[in-house]
Structure formats: C-alpha cells, structure tokens
Amino acid sequence: MAVYNPTPPPAPYGGKPVPRSQMRLTHAERDQVAEVLREAYAQGQLDEDEFDERLGRTMSAKLHGELEPLVADLSPAVPGGVAGATPMAGPEGEPTKEERGWALGAHVSGYFSLGLGPLLVLLAKGDSPFVRRQAFQALNYQLIFLIATVTLPITMWLLFIPLVIYVFMAVGWVFLPLIAGIAAALGNNWRYPLTYQIIKDPRAR
Template sequence: MSQPQPPYSSHPSGLTPDERTWGGAAHWSALVAAFVALAFLGPLLVLLLKGPSSPYVRRQAVESLNFQLSMLIYATVSAVLVLVLVGFLLLAVVGVLWLVFTILGSVRSADGGEYGYPLTIRMVS
C-alpha cells in the first residue's frame, strides 16, 4: 500500500500557498497603501484579517507593520528637518530605503522565508 499523497499545499518551508501569499501581502500591501500616504494600513489589515489563522502571516504582518510605522516616524522627523535643509536629503534616503526594503520583504516572504527589516522600532509584538 502506498502512503497518501501530501496535500497540494505542501511546500519545502511547510507553508501553504495561502500562507505564502498572505505573508507576501503583508509587505506589498504597504506599497499599495502608500498611494493614500498610509502605508501602515496594508500590513495592519493583513494582521487583523489573516494574522489569527497563521503564525507565519502574523509574524510577517507584525514585522511589516513595525517597519512602516518606523518609516513614518523617520519621514516625519525628516520633514521637520527640512527647515534646516538637511531634511531634503533625509527624506530622499528614507524614501529609497522604504521602497527597497519593502520590495525585499515582499519577495522573501512570498517565497516562504522570514524577513526582518533593519532600522525598525519594535512597537507591535
């Protein structure tokens, strides 16, 4: 007798395709939500909708949410520093870092990996 075939959802990381999709959505939803200048809303929605059903999705959503809130703080401080001209450079740096790290997080988590953002203030656990 042969053993039953593992379900379609098996992946080398042990995550279902749905978990990998929502884990990636926790990161790329920030890119979508940034169009209304509230990038933290995407990860927050993923955390509230799918976080309770999957520890992986919750970890990714919390990581992304913390990063988005941290970048919001950094951008606000940079905007205030525009008054002393150094803020223009800081705003550009914060914007590039936000874009690059958010894309990296999206790709890594969609592949089923863990992604930890640098420069993150841990506010949500």
C-alpha cells in the same frame, strides 16, 4: 507539541559506539527541531529574536550536540492545550501557499496603504504565526517611514542630516517591501534592517 527525540545511533563497524552528540544530522532531524521551535514561538515560549536566532542555528547545525541546547529549555507540552493539536503552518511547520500569499500581501500593500495594509492582514490572518510575524514586520517598517515623512518638515529646519537620512529611507522604501514580499512568498522569515519595532507582538513575549 513536537518533541525532538532522535533514535540512538547504532555502533559503527568494528569500533566503539559514537556518542549521539557527535553524530551527523539529517535534513529530517533539522526539520524536526525547526518544528519544535516554531510551535514554541506560536505558544509564546520564545520571542521573535530568540526564534530567529535558534532557527538559524538549527539550519546550520551539523551534529546532534548542536541541536540539543536549542530545545532543552522548552516545555514538551502546553499547559491547558489540546493534545495532538495540529501546527498552524502545516506539515513540518512550513508555511502554506496561502500563508505565503498573505505574507506577500502584507509587505507589498504598504506601497499604496502604508501601515493599513499590513494591519488588515494582521487582523485577517493573525492566527498564523508566519503571517503574523511578517505582518508585524511590515507594519512597523511602514510606521517608521510614515513618522519620518511627517516629521521631516520640522527636523530639516534644524539640521541637514535628517534630510539625507530620509533620502536613504525613501530609496529603501521603494525596494525593501518588494524584496520582503518575495522573501515571504518563498517562505522565508524576513526582517527589515535597522527598523525599530514600535508595535511588538504580545504573543511573542
């Protein structure tokens, strides 16, 4: 597993050494921490919400002191794991072109198969943490829409509000999977807004 272990900075000219926590970060150092977080998520040390929150803080961090708390509670090695194992997502943990393509398919397949497409992607490429996250997102979104569609004839007799809500959901269903697919194709971790995770990823706990 990757370990965040930056080189101590040299003392500035004519002054006292600056504490490492106050040194500015480089892109390579942010990428190093991002890789640690991705591996921790893949190993089950972080759940999906924790991973997304820490990754966002990593990408916006400016000083070393902001990164250290994000990895301080993560184990540097996986018990029983294989030493030197290669991360699934390729160099520096970025999703590969193939993974981005599968994630794109997980989202847009919902247009003609609802939850079946994301489920098939999950079964086919669930060993990739990136594809797995996106497939679970797409699967849960399609399940929510399917449940709303099935229950609408029942609930609309009770109140007019469910029909109004469903109209907004239907409009979202037209656009959101496409937006999600584009985001995934660009390597971004998309999360559908206001979508309850009916099926949770057991590896993320």
